[in-house]
Each structure stands twice: as C-alpha cells, then as structure tokens.
Amino acid sequence: MNETIYTLEQRQDAFARLKDIKTELAARGWFPATSGNLSVRVGDFAPDRFAFAITSSGKDKSKHSPEDYLIVDGQGRPTEPTKLKPSAETLIHCEIYRLTGCGAVFHVHTVFNNIVSELYADRGSVPIERVELIKAFNIWDEDASIEVPVLPNYADIPKIAALVEGRLNPAVPGIVLRNHGIYAWGANVFEAKRHLEAFEFLFEYVYRWKMIQK
C-alpha cells in the first residue's frame, strides 16, 4: 500500500473499539491460552484496497499493552513500520473483508464451536434448524434453517484462506475451522458481536440437542 487510506483519528478509534470488544470477550473466557484474534476495518472499503486494525500475534488477550494492535492492508502487510507481528490468521481476515466488505471480524476458540465442528466435519457444515436466534443473522423466515460452513484446519493458513471464497455463504456471517474455532463478522463491531454471540448460543444448542437424542 503506497498511500495511507485512513486518518490518525480512525486508527485510534479502531484500536479503542478493539480494546473494548477484547475486554468483553475475554471476560467470557473466549480467548483461552492466547487463542483468538479480532479485527476492525479502518477507512473506506474497495475489494482491492482496504485496511484493518488487528490484534498482534501471540498476546494474552485478557491483558492490555500498547503492543496489542497494528494496521495491515488487504494483503495482510503492516501499513506502518513496526516490530509487531499481525495475527497468524490475518490472511483469513483479509479474505473475509475482501469477499464481504464487512466492518469487523472476530475469531474465538470455544469448546462448543470445536465440538460441533468435529461432529459435522464430514457433512462440511453445521446444520441449525428452527431456532429463534437465527433471526440474529437477519433471517426472518418462520422455521428458518441455516448451514454454517466447516473448513479443514490446515496448518498452512494461506491454504485455508484459499478455501474461504468457495465456502462462504453471504447469508450466514460465519465460518468454522474444524476443531479450531469460529470466524464471525458484521458491518461493524456491534453486528459482529451479535453474530458471534448468536453462533455460540446456537452451537451450544446443537450440541446439547444432539446429546439428548441418544
């Protein structure tokens, strides 16, 4: 990126919003063992030209430090000279922004998202049927059903990122990596958080419902 496409104020605002959401999600225990990463877009969006603030790699997300966030471009490269490393999973965020034009992407590892991804790995998606909270995704049909894509958890992140375009369903703002965690996104922090909370509720429902069917 040759030219900065965000202002200093937008940069600081994005870092502040990441700090707030990180604090909230950490309080739920959604970042065990330094897992998880969060990003918020800064400035305008075009599929070939955008930037976002993202968590630095390997940090304890329940703590705060001046080294928690940096800005990267649409290819995941830092836009400013820095010794910080962006999240190891930055390229997945890049693909989600490029394909959806969204404003925020949140990734967490939880026991329920891991278990349901494993339960439905062979199917390739987690089915969720007739639960009211599907409406959190702005799907208002009575008795709606959705399928949340499950992608393989390759060690090679670019290999996962390359699969995102073929699996992402624009009506369903989330993808799950098998036995790894969920990426949920939205137009802004408020919507991405609502989507993430809905997925986690629904995954717990799917798991518990399956257990009582046995």
Ligand SMILES: CSCCC(=O)C(=O)COP(=O)(O)O
């Ligand atoms: C210790 S969890 C393994 C890496 C991971 O899946 C994750 O979400 C955190 O990686 P990051 O580089 O964003 O800290």
Ligand SMILES: [Zn+2]
């Ligand atoms: Zn992860």
